[in-house]
Amino acid sequence: MSSVVTTKIDRAQVADTALRLLNEVGLDGLTLRAIAKELDVKAPALYWHFKNKQELLDEMATVMYRRMVAAAPPLPEDADWRERLLAANRELRAMLLGHRDGAKVYSGARFTGTDHAASMEAHLKSALAAGFDLRRAVRAATTAYAYTLGFVTEEQGVRPMSGEVRPGYDIAERAARLAEFPLAAAAGAEIFAGYDERFEDGLRMIVAGIEAVYGPGPGPKSEPDPGPDPEEAGGLPPLADRPSGLSTP
Numbered sequence: 001m002s003s004v005v006t007t008k009i010d011r012a013q014v015a016d017t018a019l020r021l022l023n024e025v026g027l028d029g030l031t032l033r034a035i036a037k038e039l040d041v042k043a044p045a046l047y048w049h050f051k052n053k054q055e056l057l058d059e060m061a062t063v064m065y066r067r068m069v070a071a072a073p074p075l076p077e078d079a080d081w082r083e084r085l086l087a088a089n090r091e092l093r094a095m096l097l098g099h100r101d102g103a104k105v106y107s108g109a110r111f112t113g114t115d116h117a118a119s120m121e122a123h124l125k126s127a128l129a130a131g132f133d134l135r136r137a138v139r140a141a142t143t144a145y146a147y148t149l150g151f152v153t154e155e156q157g158v159r160p161m162s163g164e165v166r167p168g169y170d171i172a173e174r175a176a177r178l179a180e181f182p183l184a185a186a187a188g189a190e191i192f193a194g195y196d197e198r199f200e201d202g203l204r205m206i207v208a209g210i211e212a213v214y215g216p217g218p219g220p221k222s223e224p225d226p227g228p229d230p231e232e233a234g235g236l237p238p239l240a241d242r243p244s245g246l247s248t249p
Helices: 011-029 032-039 043-048 053-071 081-097 102-106 117-129 134-158 171-177 182-191 195-214
Strands: none
Touching: 011 032, 011 053, 011 102, 032 043, 032 053, 053 081, 053 102, 081 102, 081 117, 081 134, 081 195, 102 134, 117 134, 134 195, 171 182
16 A cells, blocks of 8 residues: 655745745746756645735745845944935845746735834934925835836846856947947946945935925925825735835844
């Protein structure tokens, strides 16, 4: 009589395995079948925990966030909104770069827990104490978050992981190909290199812009028409459930 040995798995095991496999195969190669093979189970076993790939990506993003928070150095209690915004986005970029296609996984994900709310609350309190109202505090944080996410998306399009450069992004070859356009040719060294310095410059520009437009103070120096609320229009899930820049350390 033969006995059948079954491997018991849980959500944490699946997400951890998926994140490890992500660094090997990238988001396009990360299939439920590949994850099941790595766990030595049949693919249908994963559907007990995740109905589809997006649910798995949501859990992966949540785990990425939790690990980021656990690894982040604590901020001084008297850190102001600028210091918090700079630190949060630096930590976010570092975390995303630690995973192949990290920005793609994180973008549009929906947190599966509520542990991000504590960081969100701390960020909002700091901003309100500086003179922002809630609407502007949220817009400031989400604008910086969108910058960081977009920057890393472009960065990983050229350098998927540390030490890797995708074919076709040789700066000298590009300059030779665009020799007829000297400014465009010379710009390649700025566009496709120096990511750390460029990120810092851009992030500081975002923070300076927030201060210039929004205050801090009783009101912004210019009040644009907010237009329709995308959440009320059904275009986005609730802010509190998504990575937003308010839910970073």
